[in-house]
Amino acid sequence: MEAITNLKGFLDEYGPSLAKRVNDELEVVHDPLRDEEKDMDEVMDRLNKQPFPVQREVIKGVIKAFKSGNKSVYITAEMGSGKTIMGIASALLLKNNPRVLIMCPPHLVRKWIREIKETTPTSKVFNLNGKQCLSMLEDLRNPKPSTRPEFYVIGRERAKTTFQWRPAVVHSKQGDCCPRCGGLLLDRDGTPIPLFERNNQGKYKKKYACENTIPKWVWDAERGTHRRIYRRCGEQLWQADREKKNYRKYMPALFIKNKLKNFFDLLIVDEIHQYKNLSGQGYAFGILSRVCKYTLGLTGTLMGGYALDLFYLIYRTHPGVMLSDGNLWGSPGQFMEKYGILERITTIPEEDGLSVKSKKRTIVKAKPGVSPLLMGKMLLANSVFLRLSDMSENLPEYEEEVIELQMDDQQGEAYHNFEEDMKAALKEALSLGDNSLLGAYLNALLSYPDRIDQGVTVCHPHTHELVAFGPPIQGDMPKERELSQIIDREISKGRKVMVYIQNSNTTDISPRLVKMIEDKGYRVKVLRAGDTEGRAEKIDKWTEKGLDVLICNPKLVETGLDLLSFPSIVFYQCGYSTYTLRQ
Structure with missing residues (x-):
């Protein structure tokens, strides 16, 4: 038997047996070749926009997963595969006249409302993303029976917005005291806690809690009397x-x-991967x-390549699965x-030629990679997957090309x-333990x-000393000439x-690109941050007026916007996020 040295060889050898074992051990909720589900097809046939x-088949799988007892399901489908229409249709198939809450990025609120009205005009749609959100929610406390499907759309920022806070203590001559126990608020070293410390934006840095020990009387059944304990x-130490x-x-x-x-029958969470961490948005989603x-x-x-991307996400949708697997909420490292x-890196320093183990330091870093066990235990039973290639017969042709250029x-x-200057400075800094x-x-x-x-000047972030200087050079560069040729070729067709750039803020390169494109007679706009909810309408308005080229940071349009007016996309600069790149 030949040795197996790569994943392809492993799958070629054991793939059929693995597939058989999956079929034997997992219950198939929906098989498109076996289950027709004509009643569901009849409902979808009545939609103005039909899947x-x-x-x-994805929609049928979601509904049957819900009805089989699964409270939360993920639709993991590649960008452009129509997740919005699948979410709307799933809601309408769940029950008659459902009440649906949709939580999405703020710039997609109007898009969701428009898609719902176009797909099912008889449904009621409410925008909860305005200042009247709480008053509208208050009116729902005494609802009338629903006679039509009801969709309520709220942006993720609005859902988590709450009061601002400030420290709450009692001032005395001795110092700040706890409003409850009256003890002085000191840390372990006896230093006053910095309750009123602010960050660069003028906001209070941290919410504190009183760590003082106080007595409490509890009943002791064996002695038949009360005894005092300390807790x-x-x-x-904060308030609104x-x-x-x-x-x-x-x-x-x-x-x-x-x-x-339980007022809402279904929660649809668009771009659910954005709630994978400990943030206010993630807290609101969990609630x-x-x-x-x-939950859909x-x-x-x-996920973006790390197992940790799924820890809090799965915990918020399937806490029972996580607990039964022995994963505790506060222990993502164990997961x-x-x-x-x-990756564990242990450093043991030497003093006088001898290793000093007492001073060893261990650094633990997460590396890209996910165990296949995670897919089997946590995702297969709770997810429906769809690739664009599965819909190839309904989609236009798509091409990707990487263009390599040499500097002049x-x-x-x-x-x-x-x-070379930057490399020498970095090596010197790292030798001194400076990673800045x-x-x-x-x-x-x-x-x-x-x-x-423009040239580049790099100064040390702490000492502000000059580290390296890249002199400015004028004239058209090879990359700019190639971009110009691409724009000429595509617009002639x-x-x-759409041109994506990363340097769009303090090191903005868009003014130079705009001038270069306008000099050739093309109409160009730069999309900036701000007005998230009206971003799609702004792009549509520019397009109607004859826009030829749109320049922006890809993060501004990475989720949910239908940029069908721009069939040619140029990544003039690429970022590090696989989430953003794939979106």
């Missing part, structure tokens, strides 16, 4: 700041939990997932050890000298060729062009 055949006070003009009394997600539990009867998550990139890849002599020499130049090294070397007309 494609492959989309219909941590735990009083929260009512002096703020934009003070909000209630987080909408928390209001739904406390006042409208809503618990109080709605069912939509995403094109369920990573089981399903991910961890002057640009290449300047870049090489700048790189790593970010500057990476960003400066990546951006210098694209903004070489009647194809509008």
Whole structure:
């Protein structure tokens, strides 16, 4: 028997037996070749926008998973595969006249509302993303029986917005005291806790709780009397700041939990992968997932290559699965050890030629990679997967091309000298245990060729001493000439062009590109951050006025926008996020 040295060889050898074992051990909820489900097809046939055949099978699988007892299901479908229409159709098939809450990025609120009205005009649609959100939710506390499907759309920022806070303590001559136990608020070293410390934006840095020990009387059944024990006070040392003009009394997600539990039949969470961490948005999503009867998550990139991407996400949708697998909420490291890849680097210093083990330091880093066990235990029974290739007969042709370019002599020499200076400075800093130049090294070397007309000056972030200088060079560069030729070629074919750049803020390169494109007689716009909810309408308005080229950072349009007016896309600069790149 020949040795197996790669994944392809392993799958070729054992793939059939693995597939047979999966079929034997897992219960198939929906088999498109076996289950026709004509009643579901009849409902989808009545929609104004009807799903494609492959989309219909995904929808049927979701509904049958819900009815088989699964409270939460993910639709993991590649970008452009129609997750919005699948979400709407799933809601309509779940029950007659459902009440559906949709949580999405703020710039997609209007798109969801428009898609719902176009797909099912008889349904009621409510926009909860405005300032009247709480008053509208208050009106739902005494609802009338629903006679038509009802869709409520809220942006993720609005769902988690709550009051601003400030520290809450009692001032005394001795110092700040706890409002509950009256003890002085000191850390373990006896130093006053920095309750009122602010960050660069003027906001309070951290919410504290009282760590003082206080007595408590408890009943001792064996002795037949009370006895005194000591426990941590735990009083929260903060309160709502009512002096703020934009003070909000209630987080909408928390209001739904406390006042409208089980009011919504289905929660649809668009771009669910964005709630994978400990954030206010993730907290709001976790609340809503618990109080709605069912949860449907939509995403094109369920994880970005690390097992940790799924820890909090699965915990919020399937806590029982996580607990039965022995994963505790506060122990993501244990989850990573089981399903991910961890790299441990131990450093043992030497003094006088001898190793000093007492001073050894171990650093643990997460590395890309996910165990196949995670797919089998956590995802297969809770997910429906769809690839664009599954819908190839319903889609136009698609091509990707990587263009490699060489710098010209002057640009290449300047870049090489700048790189050597940066490399020497970084090596010296790392030898002294200073990692602060790593970010500057990476960003400066990546951006210098694209903004070489401005030059680049790198200073040490702490000492502010000059580290390296990349001199400015004028003239058209090879990359700019290639972009110009691509735009000429595509527009001559009647194809509008989208150009993605990363340097769009403090090191903005768009003004130079705009001038170059306008000099050729084309109409060009740059999409900036801000007005998230009206972003799609702004792009549509520009397109109607004859826009030829749109320049933007890909993060501004990575989720949910239908950019069908721009069939040609140029990644003038590429970022690091696999989420953004795939979107």
